[in-house]
């Protein structure tokens with residue numbers, strides 16, 4: 333099945349002995365001119381690229397204090413070395429977070445520190461040359477920007493930020509990544525990552541209405557571009573068609589239906605994902621965020637709710653207000669933005685949803701905390717809400733639930749292996765090997781508690797698991813959406829009274 337060695341799942345995760353260069357060959361396709369230029373980058377490697385790259389590094393150092401602190405602060409304590417799923421799965425020592433940082437740090441030292449300028453050998457500083465650039469391109473595309481290593485670093489050094497900066501420096505001299513940049517281009521011009529135009533989206537939503545009515549006998553609506561709706565749902569475009577994502581979308585629609593909420597999707601901003609973050613570009617992140625703002629203004633909505641997408645929630649939670657705010661035209665009684673899990677949870681708390689949990693009795697569930705949700709956001713108004721709320725939603729819809737081992741969930745969660753702009757077939761070996769720690773934890777609860785399915789609230793995790801589960805002896809349909817569980821268990825009352833929409837988490 334694989335033309336590389338799939339890691340063996342053991343009883344528990346062992347810290348492996350490193351093997352030099354095992355992933356040196358791994359490198360994603362470089363973006364062509366037509367994908368680079370619309371994002372504001374040169375089409376190919378420019379002539380004076382060394383000088384420009386250093387200039388860009390200096391610009392980032394000046395702009396982001398954290399970037400310089402992270403490069404200066406490392407004391408080589410080694411606490412992060414065994415924390416990266418890519419190191420654990422590939423054994424390549426350059427996938428140890430500190431070693432990944434050092435690829436950039438050694439160039440930073442050479443050009444921006446006194447010791448590096450005058451005694452480079454003494455402090456491991458090197459000139460930026462083509463070999464270094466190639467190594468950056470390879471290993472900074474072996475980091476899913478999951479931030480697990482930063483949890484264990486005594487100084488909080490965030491390799492994700494260094495990786496984002498490295499990618500931005502590379503794109504700025506003409507070496508961008510095809511997968512991410514092509515997707516950003518589609519979202520900028522068509523409105524979603526899939527390049528799904530408005531008529532196709534309208535058809536898809538109509539088809540879902542028919543399917544749900546046939547299935548339940550209830551006319552659950554999937555409105556598109558409905559002016560004057562109260563809620564704008566911004567969701568990953570995978571939700572429109574792919575399994576298990578679409579089952580999640582059906583779940584959101586049933587929840588809105590039961591709440592009697594007026595809601596809509598926008599064809600202009602039909603994408604929650606924001607790949608600007610993966611390439612480290614706040615400018616591109618902003619451009620995509622502004623589409624959400626414009627859609628909300630044009631449709632005259634009062635609230636914005638985000639669907640199940642990990643990094644989209646990170647961008648929304650951490651940056652939407654600063655990049656595209658102020659959202660003073662929305663209803664101030666609700667958080668901007670709100671996560672669909674918060675929305676559903678609030679209805680559950682208010683006893684507004686009825687479930688027949690036995691509908692999910694054929695499954696024993698576990699939950700994969702997606703990195704971006706776990707380590708870069710929050711839900712609700714209590715610390716840890718991003719862990720508790722999705723679990724509460726699952727438990728409201730299912731009788732059988734077990735958590736994976738404590739050191740693999742919550743803040744310590746392992747990446748699915750496909751985050752950070754790496755969900756591309758040209759990185760399949762990396763994705764499969766990087767999934768090993770999560771697969772190991774899944775195997776533990778499968779063996780010990782008979783877990784049959786793993787739920788997630790991230791489009792990338794769901795797509796990644798669909799692909800990698802079979803490599804480890806599981807089946808691709810074991811991954812489910814959290815709102816798929818809601819969808820299967822919710823009891824539709826078909827009540828849509830005008831006063832039913834008092835859902836959502838009001839701010840005091």
Ligand code: SF4
Nearest residue numbers: 416475476478479481
């Ligand atoms: S951010 Fe995640 S993928 Fe990147 S080095 Fe740290 S643990 Fe590895």
Ligand code: SF4
Nearest residue numbers: 406407409410412485
């Ligand atoms: S844990 Fe932090 S300080 Fe220690 S080696 Fe890793 S990055 Fe450096």
